[in-house]
Amino acid sequence: MTIPAYPTFPRGDSELGKPVGILTLKIDDRDVSARRGETILEVARENDIFIPTLCYLEGLSSLGACRLCLVEIKGVTKLLPACVTPVRQDMEVVTDSERLRRYRRMILELIFSERNHVCSVCVSNGHCELQTLAQKLGMTHVRFDYLYPRLAIDASHERFSIDHNRCVLCMRCVRVCDEIEGAHTWDIMHRGISARVITDLNQPWGESETCTGCSKCVQVCPTGALSEKGKSVAEMVKHKEFLPYLQIMRRNER
Amino acid sequence: MGKQLVIEPITRIEGHGKITITLDDQGNVSDAKFHVTQFRGFEKFCEGRPYYEMPSLVERICGICPISHSLASAKACDAILGVRVPETAVKLRRLLNCGEFIGSHALSFFHLSSPDLLLGMDADPSARNIMGVLEANPTLAHDGIQLRKVGQLVIEAFAGKRIHPSWVVPGGVNAALTREDRDKIVGLLPEAKTATLAALGWFKDVLKNFRDEIASFANFPTLFMGLVKEDGNLALTDGTLRVIDAKGQIVAEHIDPKDYAAYIGESVEAFSYLKSPYYKPLGYPEGIYRVGPAARLNVCSGCGTSLADQEWAEFRSYERGPLLSSFYNHYARLIEILYCLETIERLMADPAILNPEGIRAHAQPNFGEGIGCVEAPRGTLFHHYRVDRNGLMTWANMIVATGNNNLAMNRGVQQVAERFISGKEISEGALNRMEAVIRAFDPCLSCSTHAVGRMPLLIELIAADGTCLDTVQRGG
Numbered sequence: 001m002t003i004p005a006y007p008t009f010p011r012g013d014s015e016l017g018k019p020v021g022i023l024t025l026k027i028d029d030r031d032v033s034a035r036r037g038e039t040i041l042e043v044a045r046e047n048d049i050f051i052p053t054l055c056y057l058e059g060l061s062s063l064g065a066c067r068l069c070l071v072e073i074k075g076v077t078k079l080l081p082a083c084v085t086p087v088r089q090d091m092e093v094v095t096d097s098e099r100l101r102r103y104r105r106m107i108l109e110l111i112f113s114e115r116n117h118v119c120s121v122c123v124s125n126g127h128c129e130l131q132t133l134a135q136k137l138g139m140t141h142v143r144f145d146y147l148y149p150r151l152a153i154d155a156s157h158e159r160f161s162i163d164h165n166r167c168v169l170c171m172r173c174v175r176v177c178d179e180i181e182g183a184h185t186w187d188i189m190h191r192g193i194s195a196r197v198i199t200d201l202n203q204p205w206g207e208s209e210t211c212t213g214c215s216k217c218v219q220v221c222p223t224g225a226l227s228e229k230g231k232s233v234a235e236m237v238k239h240k241e242f243l244p245y246l247q248i249m250r251r252n253e254r
Numbered sequence: 255m256g257k258q259l260v261i262e263p264i265t266r267i268e269g270h271g272k273i274t275i276t277l278d279d280q281g282n283v284s285d286a287k288f289h290v291t292q293f294r295g296f297e298k299f300c301e302g303r304p305y306y307e308m309p310s311l312v313e314r315i316c317g318i319c320p321i322s323h324s325l326a327s328a329k330a331c332d333a334i335l336g337v338r339v340p341e342t343a344v345k346l347r348r349l350l351n352c353g354e355f356i357g358s359h360a361l362s363f364f365h366l367s368s369p370d371l372l373l374g375m376d377a378d379p380s381a382r383n384i385m386g387v388l389e390a391n392p393t394l395a396h397d398g399i400q401l402r403k404v405g406q407l408v409i410e411a412f413a414g415k416r417i418h419p420s421w422v423v424p425g426g427v428n429a430a431l432t433r434e435d436r437d438k439i440v441g442l443l444p445e446a447k448t449a450t451l452a453a454l455g456w457f458k459d460v461l462k463n464f465r466d467e468i469a470s471f472a473n474f475p476t477l478f479m480g481l482v483k484e485d486g487n488l489a490l491t492d493g494t495l496r497v498i499d500a501k502g503q504i505v506a507e508h509i510d511p512k513d514y515a516a517y518i519g520e521s522v523e524a525f526s527y528l529k530s531p532y533y534k535p536l537g538y539p540e541g542i543y544r545v546g547p548a549a550r551l552n553v554c555s556g557c558g559t560s561l562a563d564q565e566w567a568e569f570r571s572y573e574r575g576p577l578l579s580s581f582y583n584h585y586a587r588l589i590e591i592l593y594c595l596e597t598i599e600r601l602m603a604d605p606a607i608l609n610p611e612g613i614r615a616h617a618q619p620n621f622g623e624g625i626g627c628v629e630a631p632r633g634t635l636f637h638h639y640r641v642d643r644n645g646l647m648t649w650a651n652m653i654v655a656t657g658n659n660n661l662a663m664n665r666g667v668q669q670v671a672e673r674f675i676s677g678k679e680i681s682e683g684a685l686n687r688m689e690a691v692i693r694a695f696d697p698c699l700s701c702s703t704h705a706v707g708r709m710p711l712l713i714e715l716i717a718a719d720g721t722c723l724d725t726v727q728r729g730g
Contacts, residue, residue: 120418121310155304155644206644229645230616232428233310233420 025091034087041069041082044095051095052104052133054111055170056083057220059243060179063171067107068133071095079103105139113144114193115151116165117223123236124224130168131223147193154199156206159229160218162197167225169195173217180246185211197225216242257281257721259680262291264689266366266383268318269699273688274525275671286671288663288692290528290699297650305331305619305645310420312637312652316698317417318361321354321409322630322655324422325491326637329626331424333512334641337615343426345607348491350412350422351628352594355490356446357405358631359547359587362696363453364398367584370690371460375467376683394456397449401591404446408598411435426614431607440602447561447595454565454588464581470673471691472580472666475500477533477543478552479658481629482507486555488562488593490629496553497533497543502575505533511627514636518653528699530660531653542665545633545658546695547586552576557589559596565589580666580694587631587696619645630655632696656697666691 021036027049034043039062044051055066064081071082074092079100082093094100111117111130119125133139151164174186174197185208189198199205218226219238227236262272270292276285296315303311309327313320325347332339339347369382372391381389388395406416412431413419421427461468477500481493495509497517509517519534519541532541543549551570557563566589569577601607619641626637633655640649670691674684 120314121307123307125420152302153304153646155646161304161644229304230306230424230618232306232423235420235423235428 023087023089025087025089025093027093028095036087038087039083040071040080040085040087040091040093043087044082044093049095051082052137053083054129054133054168054222055172057172057175057240057243059247060172060175060220063175066111066168066170068104070100070103072097072100101137104137108134108137108139109142109144111168112139112142113146115147115149115167118165121233122166122224123227123231123233124166124238125234127234127237128224129222154205155229156204157208157211157213157229158206159213160205160215161227161229162199162205163225163227164196165225166223167197168223169197170222171197172220172222173197173226176216176220176243180243181212181214181216183210183212183214186217259675261685261688264692266369266689267693267697267699268316269697271692271697271699273667273692275667275675275688277675281677283668283671283675286664286668286688287525288660288667290526290660292699293527297652300639300647300650303647305334305624305639305641305647306424308637308639308647308650309422309424310418313418315654318698319354319358319630319632320418321350321413321422322628322635323637324419325351325628326626326630326635326652327639328422328424329628330624330637330639331626332615333624333626334619334621334639334645335424335615335617335624336620337425337617339426339615340612342430342606342609342611343613343615344492345601345604346412346427346431346613347422349598349601349607350409350427351491352598353405353408353412355405355594355631356408356591357402358696359591360398360401360405362631362693363584363587363591364395364401366696367690367693368394368398370686370693371457371464371584374463375686375690376681379682379686382686394453397453401446401449401453404442407442408439411439423614425616428614430610430613433608436602436608439598443595443599447592450588450592450595451561454585454592457585457588458568461585466673467687467690468579468581470669471694472544472662472669473578474665474669475578476662477505477536477541478549478576479533479543479545479634480550480553481511481627481634482554483558485558487558488550488554488556488566488590490594492628495627495634498553498576500576500578502552506535511636512625514625514627514638514653518636520653526660528660529653529657531658532661539661542661543658544580544662545655546580546583547590547631548577548580548582549633550629551586551589557593559593559600562589562593562596565592580662580691583694583696590631619643632656632698633658654698656695656699659695659697663692663695663697666695 023034027044032043032047041051052068054068055063062083064084069082070079072094073080119131153161153163155161177186178184185199187198188195189202199208200210219240257277259275260272264271272289272291274287275283278284309324312323312327315323365384368387372387373382410416413421477497479497481489482496483489483493495511496507497505499505517534518531521530521538523530532538533543557566623640628635635655636653638651642648670687674687
């Protein structure tokens with residue numbers, strides 16, 4: 001049987017003679033080693049190689065939703081998301097090129113044009129992953145027409161609010177609530193451009209029967225979409241540190 | 255055959271406006287109007303936003319007086335929360351407003367109006383700007399630029415940022431003042447005071463050159479309104495409203511700003527996006543009143559700081575009652591700068607302002623409605639909000655300083671037109687005076703209609719049959 005056409009990078013037999021499960025590959029012309037099963041993103045981060053991410057969060061399952069972590073792989077014509085692509089022996093990965101920069105900027109511009117991301121009056125101004133990415137990736141303007149959707153804020157929860165204007169549909173809230181808290185309060189309704197995060201069966205958050213009020217969703221949200229009520233502009237600083245600790249504690253319990 | 259003159263855009267003011275002057279068959283002025291031609295819609299698009307975003311959202315109404323908006327907004331939010339703002343925060347907010355007044359008044363007096371005052375109303379328009387002032391009187395220009403800088407530095411020292419900071423929050427402020435920043439501000443004061451006193455001395459000297467302007471720049475009886483303290487002294491951030499008539503008699507006082515709607519009605523004219531508030535008990539348009547620097551100094555019983563009090567007494571000695579000409583606004587601005595510098599000096603000596611605790615009261619929204627009021631550099635500013643039980647805005651009403659003066663600015667334009675325009679030709683000096691009367695009010699048209707755009711000036715001369723006879727235009 002032949003190897004499937006996708007992804008088609010050279011496999012060779014150079015794994016022979018290496019410790020079991022250790023692969024070698026090149027990222028940006030650097031020789032790096034990796035454990036079998038690791039993703040390109042994980043290996044890049046271990047080696048301090050920057051790949052931009054937005055939906056990815058260490059400690060949560062990976063989705064490959066935002067496409068900001070797209071990388072080039074020699075021998076593969078399409079771009080692949082680093083967060084969900086496992087490394088292979090002798091893979092040659094390029095994490096930064098004019099083409100990638102162009103695509104990443106375009107993705108950001110599309111995200112910005114889709115909702116109402118008004119940084120200047122946002123609770124997360126100065127502490128926002130989307131804003132930081134835009135600055136870091138050199139997004140100086142948005143060439144697409146803004147859609148200016150009319151989106152409401154759900155402030156029915158006693159302590160938190162969700163402003164759909166700032167939501168990028170990264171689904172971190174959905175994942176952390178399901179995978180870590182175990183409540184699965186959050187989910188997505190509708191498809192494509194009309195997709196929205198919802199609580200329970202699209203009830204107001206304050207009326208949710210499953211929400212435990214743990215605030216994990218708020219802390220992992222990359223933008224000002226989920227925030228603590230009463231925080232003024234630029235005051236919402238998220239604390240995601242709990243996630244790796246929680247993971248370690250749970251692993252130790254097992 | 256009559257005709258109409260249109261001045262558009264009006265130059266050296268903040269925002270976008272035009273003036274139309276209608277002439278009768280003999281070429282005499284039959285009507286003049288001041289139009290604010292931009293529309294912004296803040297009151298509407300605030301709806302649905304959380305109350306705690308408002309202080310920053312409304313700052314975007316203006317880049318010159320964002321502080322005033324954030325203060326009025328935060329005070330409206332304080333009322334929604336139902337909290338008592340801690341003493342340190344009250345003082346810090348007052349200090350911040352002083353910075354705003356210094357910066358804004360310096361901009362108005364030196365950058366926008368001093369070219370008229372120094373070079374004359376009839377000077378060559380190409381030199382009639384801050385660069386011309388720099389050439390003719392470098393010290394004056396330098397002082398002006400310095401004073402504006404001091405105002406902006408004061409704002410930065412408190413709020414962390416000169417324009418559109420997010421330091422003022424519902425319930426107080428969100429960061430304490432540091433010793434270093436306090437010392438930095440204190441270090442700026444002596445030179446600023448010297449510059450202000452020098453400008454005051456110079457201005458009092460040149461006042462005599464402007465008898466015609468004093469006599470015609472909105473010089474008519476109206477009511478005046480402003481905030482005063484318990485003892486009747488000038489108040490800029492916290493106080494109650496006092497209204498006086500043209501003779502100086504107190505018409506109403508100790509009005510809690512939250513009762514503003516009982517005293518101020520709002521009317522709308524088809525020729526302007528700026529609403530025309532009026533003093534309700536007198537009806538429209540008889541309830542014409544003025545706010546702003548000269549109005550404040552007319553209304554108050556003193557300033558409460560030593561140098562400003564001396565200057566205030568001299569200011570009030572120019573007329574038996576209130577000073578009716580809006581030309582005196584220039585004068586009043588300098589006195590208010592002095593008052594603010596002295597107030598900063600006094601408050602800075604109070605160790606309480608460095609208290610890192612007690613700068614913010616926390617609460618959830620406890621009331622569905624809140625009204626906040628401060629004196630902005632251009633006059634009394636009201637923010638009135640309603641929220642739902644989750645704290646989301648359902649309704650907003652703002653009366654901005656410039657709006658209060660709308661009726662008076664219109665009458666002022668008419669008065670200047672009648673005095674300086676006759677016949678079919680418009681002289682450059684007359685054109686400039688039409689603008690200068692508006693400039694005396696230092697209106698902020700961006701604020702007043704809560705729009706974007708540059709400020710060009712167009713005067714159209716329109717005949718009685720509606721045909722345009724002459725147009726004078728200046729690039730924006």
